[in-house]
Amino acid sequence: xxxxxxxxxxxxxxxxxxxxxxxxxxxxxxxxxxxxxxxxxxxxxxxxxxxxxxxxxxxxxxxxxxxxxxxxxxxxxxxxxxxxxxxxxxxxxxxxxxxxxxxxxxxxxxxxxxxxxxxxxxxxxxxxxxxxxxxxxxxxxxxxxxxxxxxxxxxxxxxxxxxxxxxxxxxxxxxxxxxxxxxxxxxxxxxxxxxxxxxxxxxxxxxxxxxxxxxxxxxxxxxxxxxxxxxxxxxxxxxxxxxxxxxxxxxxxxxxxxxxxxxxxxxxxxxxxxxxxxxxxxxxxxxxxxxxxxxxxxxxxxxxxxxxxxxxxxxxx
Amino acid sequence: xxxxxxxxxxxxxxxxxxxxxxxxxxxxxxxxxxxxxxxxxxxxxxxxxxxxxxxxxxxxxxxxxxxxxxxxxxxxxxxxxxxxxxxxxxxxxxxxxxxxxxxxxxxxxxxxxxxxxxxxxxxxxxxxxxxxxxxxxxxxxxxxxxxxxxxxxxxxxxxxxxxxxxxxxxxxxxxxxxxxxxxxxxxxxxxxxxxxxxxxxxxxxxxxxxxxxxxxxxxxxxxxxxxxxxxxxxxxxxxxxxxxxxxxxxxxxxxxxxxxxxxxxxxxxxxxxxxxxxxxxxxxxxxxxxxxxxxxxxxxxxxxxxxxxxxxxxxxx
Numbered sequence: 001x002x003x004x005x006x007x008x009x010x011x012x013x014x015x016x017x018x019x020x021x022x023x024x025x026x027x028x029x030x031x032x033x034x035x036x037x038x039x040x041x042x043x044x045x046x047x048x049x050x051x052x053x054x055x056x057x058x059x060x061x062x063x064x065x066x067x068x069x070x071x072x073x074x075x076x077x078x079x080x081x082x083x084x085x086x087x088x089x090x091x092x093x094x095x096x097x098x099x100x101x102x103x104x105x106x107x108x109x110x111x112x113x114x115x116x117x118x119x120x121x122x123x124x125x126x127x128x129x130x131x132x133x134x135x136x137x138x139x140x141x142x143x144x145x146x147x148x149x150x151x152x153x154x155x156x157x158x159x160x161x162x163x164x165x166x167x168x169x170x171x172x173x174x175x176x177x178x179x180x181x182x183x184x185x186x187x188x189x190x191x192x193x194x195x196x197x198x199x200x201x202x203x204x205x206x207x208x209x210x211x212x213x214x215x216x217x218x219x220x221x222x223x224x225x226x227x228x229x230x231x232x233x234x235x236x237x238x239x240x241x242x243x244x245x246x247x248x249x250x251x252x253x254x255x256x257x258x259x260x261x262x263x264x265x266x267x268x269x270x271x272x273x274x275x276x277x278x279x280x281x282x283x284x285x286x287x288x289x290x291x292x293x294x295x296x297x298x299x300x301x302x303x304x305x306x307x308x309x310x311x312x313x314x315x316x317x
Numbered sequence: 318x319x320x321x322x323x324x325x326x327x328x329x330x331x332x333x334x335x336x337x338x339x340x341x342x343x344x345x346x347x348x349x350x351x352x353x354x355x356x357x358x359x360x361x362x363x364x365x366x367x368x369x370x371x372x373x374x375x376x377x378x379x380x381x382x383x384x385x386x387x388x389x390x391x392x393x394x395x396x397x398x399x400x401x402x403x404x405x406x407x408x409x410x411x412x413x414x415x416x417x418x419x420x421x422x423x424x425x426x427x428x429x430x431x432x433x434x435x436x437x438x439x440x441x442x443x444x445x446x447x448x449x450x451x452x453x454x455x456x457x458x459x460x461x462x463x464x465x466x467x468x469x470x471x472x473x474x475x476x477x478x479x480x481x482x483x484x485x486x487x488x489x490x491x492x493x494x495x496x497x498x499x500x501x502x503x504x505x506x507x508x509x510x511x512x513x514x515x516x517x518x519x520x521x522x523x524x525x526x527x528x529x530x531x532x533x534x535x536x537x538x539x540x541x542x543x544x545x546x547x548x549x550x551x552x553x554x555x556x557x558x559x560x561x562x563x564x565x566x567x568x569x570x571x572x573x574x575x576x577x578x579x580x581x582x583x584x585x586x587x588x589x590x591x592x593x594x595x596x597x598x599x600x601x602x603x604x605x606x607x608x609x610x611x612x613x614x615x616x617x618x619x620x621x622x623x624x625x626x627x628x629x630x631x632x633x634x
Binding site: 056062071072073074075079080098099100101102103104105106107108110111146172175176177178179180181185186187188191204205206209210211212215216219242245246247248250 | 373379388389390391392396397415416417418419420421422423424425427428463489492493494495496497498502503504505508521522523526527528529532533536559562563564565567
């Protein structure tokens with residue numbers, strides 16, 4: 001038995017370190033994945049997840065999150081939830097119920113309030129300022145308003161052989177009220193089976209749900225593919241199919257880990273992620289689409305990390 | 318080229334007849350599937366779809382619906398929408414947008430209002446009475462409140478070779494506010510690819526989304542299976558897996574049609590459906606689970622139809 005964690009984007013890294021520390025000490029996959037996502041949700045400079053996440057066009061932060069137990073397939077999910085610090089914890093709590101385990105809108109928020117989850121105004125002054133600036137830009141320059149859809153999605157494997165998956169996002173910046181993406185949708189945003197492996201997605205949810213790519217990656221792993229083969233074979237042909245049939249394809253990035261702690265990634269854009277297992281410490285890597293439906297994975301550079309740090313903390317005028 | 322329609326439950330039958338009439342006259346798969354679902358949504362004696370649908374525990378009718386275009390994979394969906402006569406038409410309208418095509422809660426209702434969809438109080442006096450009676454029963458007998466989750470889900474194939482899928486439901490009777498099931502979720506409640514076929518589900522949404530069964534059926538058809546083989550091979554092994562891993566499995570019924578108009582069904586309960594194609598007129602059939610992971614399909618009896626008619630129209634005291 002071994003342990004391991006993989007998660008989308010550089011923002012997940014501190015959470016991945018925390019998850020692998022828990023897993024090393026016999027922590028459960030469920031506890032580790034929740035701790036990972038909670039770390040990202042709490043950090044105010046990440047603009048697409050949790051506290052500090054950017055709002056919808058009306059200035060309201062609406063969040064989507066999900067949790068899946070790879071042993072039992074139990075799923076909990078919330079979408080369009082408001083005022084909740086840790087949406088993924090609400091999702092995990094819902095996963096314990098057989099009925100009513102996916103709740104949306106004010107019903108989801110009610111559940112969080114009635115079950116004593118931390119309620120805060122999720123619109124930080126910084127996020128409000130970014131939103132106001134965007135409204136102004138839209139008026140002045142007639143820009144496409146949509147931007148930013150970086151979901152944190154993660155897969156964990158524990159020393160008992162159990163796996164879990166979870167996602168959390170504030171969704172597309174400037175989205176219409178009540179818009180949800182793939183992150184809370186089983187099979188699209190996430191899927192995990194402890195006897196096989198798990199996968200999670202980030203990118204344009206409206207397009208990811210057209211392909212059920214997380215389910216397809218897990219299915220390919222069940223069929224004997226390595227996580228990297230499964231990611232490549234699920235993601236790249238579907239992007240081609242979508243371009244042909246729908247005329248275009250948004251951004252897609254998927255991560256996967258199998259029940260042996262091996263991992264894979266596929267993406268059609270520059271994509272950072274964090275991964276670590278018993279054999280190799282948690283680290284940030286960068287993925288890019290390669291030739292012939294492959295993925296190029298490289299170490300991250302210090303220059304990239306420095307520029308990232310500067311960018312996310314840049315003053316907002 | 319041929320045409321055909323299949324849909325879940327006896328309640329879909331008048332809609333299936335209408336859909337096949339449209340398809341015979343060169344109507345599109347999208348128009349036919351919307352007309353089918355609209356017919357079910359408008360009929361006040363169907364307690365689990367549209368007007369006359371039973372409310373959540375707070376007495377509010379909250380609906381879920383989806384539409385998928387099998388040519389382009391475009392999807393529109395709504396969940397937890399209120400006061401809208403034809404939720405599936407809202408979903409279809411959303412499918413034309415690349416962004417914001419899945420909306421939940423009050424944001425979904427806002428979209429319907431702003432786009433001039435018919436707004437009505439969906440809680441009929443009959444449904445209100447059934448809800449009040451159930452509240453009383455729950456107080457007196459401490460019953461499990463949940464009951465009834467009959468989604469109308471349908472697949473259509475038109476003479477141009479295009480296919481569409483759609484679903485509509487008021488969800489689980491007495492559900493918690495904001496609870497949604499599988500019906501609006503791509504891959505779980507529905508999936509369709511015009512080059513392969515489509516599938517749609519009804520049953521306990523919380524369990525159906527654990528298996529992404531509509532996607533899996535379409536995938537098996539792409540792999541060369543007939544619709545009946547695909548239904549049997551996707552549904553029955555997953556129900557066994559769920560019993561083993563989750564400890565139980567709710568009700569599942571799936572219908573499928575391929576791009577040749579051939580069809581299949583799988584179910585773990587007594588399940589009626591309606592199907593017709595160019596070769597054979599629309600008719601109601603009954604399916605039951607058979608031995609060795611097969612499905613037994615029989616004609617419906619007049620006695621069953623008479624009892625059904627009597628039951629749905631029985632006076633509510």
